[in-house]
Each structure stands twice: as structure tokens, then as C-alpha cells.
Amino acid sequence: GAVVSQHPSWVICKSGTSVKIECRSLDFQATTMFWYRQFPKQSLMLMATSNEGSKATYEQGVEKDKFLINHASLTLSTLTVTSAHPEDSSFYICSARLQGLDEQYFGPGTRLTVT
Amino acid sequence: TQLLEQSPQFLSIQEGENLTVYCNSSSVFSSLQWYRQEPGEGPVLLVTVVTGGEVKKLKRLTFQFGDARKDSSLHITAAQPGDTGLYLCAGARIGGKSTFGDGTTLTVKP
Numbered sequence: 001g002a003v004v005s006q007h008p009s010w011v012i013c014k015s016g017t018s019v020k021i022e023c024r025s026l027d028f029q030a031t032t033m034f035w036y037r038q039f040p041k042q043s044l045m046l047m048a049t050s051n052e053g054s055k056a057t058y059e060q061g062v063e064k065d066k067f068l069i070n071h072a073s074l075t076l077s078t079l080t081v082t083s084a085h086p087e088d089s090s091f092y093i094c095s096a097r098l099q100g101l102d103e104q105y106f107g108p109g110t111r112l113t114v115t
Numbered sequence: 116t117q118l119l120e121q122s123p124q125f126l127s128i129q130e131g132e133n134l135t136v137y138c139n140s141s142s143v144f145s146s147l148q149w150y151r152q153e154p155g156e157g158p159v160l161l162v163t164v165v166t167g168g169e170v171k172k173l174k175r176l177t178f179q180f181g182d183a184r185k186d187s188s189l190h191i192t193a194a195q196p197g198d199t200g201l202y203l204c205a206g207a208r209i210g211g212k213s214t215f216g217d218g219t220t221l222t223v224k225p
Contacts, residue, residue: 004157034212042219043121043203044158092156102146102207106157 001027006107013084013114021079021110023094029074030096032103035067038091039084048083084114116173118142120208121216129224136219138204139186145209148188149178152201152218194223 013019014094023033031052036044037058048069049057056069068080079089091111095104119140128134135174140146150158162171164180164187171178175198177190192200202218205213 041201041218041220043201044215046215049212074120077193089143091155095157102209102213103160103163104205105160106150108157109155111155113202 001097002096002103002105002109003027004030004094004105006094006110009108010111011113013112015085015114016083018080018082019084019112021081021092021112023077023079023092023096023107025075025096025105028096028098030077031074031099032097033057033071033077034095034097035069035077036093036095037077038093038109047079052083083110084112086114088112089114119204119216121204123219124217125220125222127222127224128194130195132223134191134221135211136189136202136204136221138188138216140206140214141185142205142206143184143212144214145184146207147180147184148205148207148213149187149189150203150205152203153199158201158203173178185215191221194221195222196223196225199223200213 005037007022033046033050034068047062050069050071051069058064071077093109127186145173151162152158154219162178167182167184169180179188200217203218204216
């Protein structure tokens with residue numbers, strides 16, 4: 001149980017284009033999902049907290065107009081990187097949390113490369 | 116800002132050796148999780164500790180939560196190459212976001 005999927009697993013795009021990443025909880029309903037960014041051999045950097053039916057809460061320094069988050073249902077959250085630039089290249093990981101519990105269940109991650 | 120200091124940052128050992136990873140904070144957490152992540156994949160939950168002083172065992176892995184619920188440790192006995200990965204601790208507060216440690220990159224050489 002508590003499986004989270006992410007799509008795509010990797011994507012290469014040209015500078016200036018937008019990329020959408022999907023995060024789905026497959027066997028449970030997630031009222032809260034989190035989006036992280038991770039650099040090689042480093043820990044997770046929280047970008048935003050996504051709550052179903054409400055606006056996402058962004059961490060300090062994360063541009064909300066550049067990283068658009070939509071949590072349209074209890075099983076789906078999306079992250080859209082708008083006007084991507086090479087510095088946006090990274091490993092993006094989502095997680096989902098069951099209501100009332102502290103544990104997070106992570107997706108397999110999406111490797112974004114912007115050329 | 117709640118900080119969770121994790122040490123050591125890097126650890127390279129031979130197969131069969133024992134090791135301990137520490138996670139320390141000045142803040143009290145409602146629970147603490149340990150995750151293991153392999154390259155190119157998402158973190159996988161290993162354990163949750165909730166009660167101060169709690170000890171949980173998962174095969175060769177022993178997890179302990181400090182009495183004051185501010186710190187935790189992960190001890191691996193007789194490490195194997197399959198234990199190689201990035202170990203992350205995360206402190207949780209009820210209804211809030213988790214605070215992650217900086218991670219410990221463990222390499223177990225055969």
C-alpha cells in the first residue's frame with residue numbers, strides 16, 4: 001500500500017518551454033502532497049506544500065509563478081515548470097501524506113534536463 | 116527554522132562493519148522518520164518512531180528515538196553492499212511539514 005507514482009520519470013526540454021510533472025497516489029487519498037527538488041548527493045529541498053482544493057504554500061525563495069502547482073483531486077498533484085532554463089535542471093520528487101499521519105510516501109522522481 | 120543535523124555526511128566502510136548515523140535537533144518532534152534513497156529513485160520509508168526512548172529493529176537496522184524526542188540514531192550491524200544509499204532522517208510536527216536532515220551517504224564496499 002501507499003504507492004506514489006510520478007510521470008514522466010525523465011524529460012529533456014528546450015530552454016523557454018514548459019514542462020508538467022504529475023504525481024499520483026495510487027492506492028490512497030492524499031490531502032497533502034509535497035514537491036521537492038534534489039541536487040546530487042544532497043538532501044531534499046522542499047519547494048511547496050500542495051493541499052487538495054486550495055492554493056499551494058511555497059517555501060521562501062521558490063517562485064510560485066515559475067513553479068505552478070495544482071492539486072485538483074485527492075490523488076493527483078501537478079508541478080509545471082514554466083519557461084524552463086538550464087538552471088532548472090534537477091531531480092524533482094513528490095510525496096504524499098495520509099491524513100493524520102506523519103509519514104510521507106515518495107514518488108520515484110523526475111529527472112528534468114533543460115538544454 | 117527547525118534544524119535537523121545529521122552526521123556523518125559521508126561514510127565508507129567495509130562489508131561486515133557496524134555503523135551508526137545520528138540525527139540531532141534542539142526541537143521536539145511528534146515523530147521521526149528514517150528513509151533510504153538509492154540513486155535515481157525516491158526515498159523509501161524505513162521506520163517511524165513516535166515515543167521518547169523507543170527502539171525499533173528492522174533486521175540488521177536498529178532505530179532509536181531520544182527520550183526528549185529531539186534526536187534519533189540508526190545503527191546498522193554487519194553492513195552489506197546492499198545497504199549502500201542515502202539515509203535521511205525527517206522530524207515531523209503534527210499537521211505540519213517535515214524537517215529533513217542533510218542526509219548520510221553510505222557506501223559499503225564488498
